[in-house]
Amino acid sequence: MFLNWTFNAKDPLQIQLWYQVFEGLSDNEFMGMIKTYSTTRIHPPQSPNELLMILAEEEEKKYEDPNKAFERVRQLIRCYGWEWGKEDIYVSIRDNPALYRTVKDMESELWELKSDDTFTPERFRKAYAINLKAMCMKKRDERLKLGVSQPKAIETEMGKGLPYET
Numbered sequence: 001m002f003l004n005w006t007f008n009a010k011d012p013l014q015i016q017l018w019y020q021v022f023e024g025l026s027d028n029e030f031m032g033m034i035k036t037y038s039t040t041r042i043h044p045p046q047s048p049n050e051l052l053m054i055l056a057e058e059e060e061k062k063y064e065d066p067n068k069a070f071e072r073v074r075q076l077i078r079c080y081g082w083e084w085g086k087e088d089i090y091v092s093i094r095d096n097p098a099l100y101r102t103v104k105d106m107e108s109e110l111w112e113l114k115s116d117d118t119f120t121p122e123r124f125r126k127a128y129a130i131n132l133k134a135m136c137m138k139k140r141d142e143r144l145k146l147g148v149s150q151p152k153a154i155e156t157e158m159g160k161g162l163p164y165e166t
Helices: 012-022 027-040 048-060 066-080 082-092 097-105 107-111 119-143 150-158
Strands: none
Touching: 012 048, 027 048, 048 119, 066 082, 066 097, 066 119, 082 097, 082 107, 097 107, 097 119, 107 119
């Protein structure tokens, strides 16, 4: 795999830090994450977060890309109409929380969407991509029970200060 990845197995803080992050993963998920990282990245991971980004990227692949998401919303608006069919549109996109949030955030712009409008689709795609990434990272963190309090818990258990402030 990576020849220059130096992981000090004798350092209890380093072991604790890395293990706590990955303990919620099954063996297959962990190995899949390592294989994906080693085939898609050039440099070795410097922190658990670099490996965890793979999980968020894999989650993103389960949802529509920004172009398909916009086309789906455009088709729903054409089908139901915005004024009378707004609730039907929301029901139709409940399966994708990032899309739901993006539509909610951009209601007024979608209301005024015209067929020749290029600003709204581009803005929608960018907003959806941001919402999708945030949603996938939040799902990953919730699944692995990651949070802001985790470094403080490690600091207390190990009785040492961390190399960064929380």
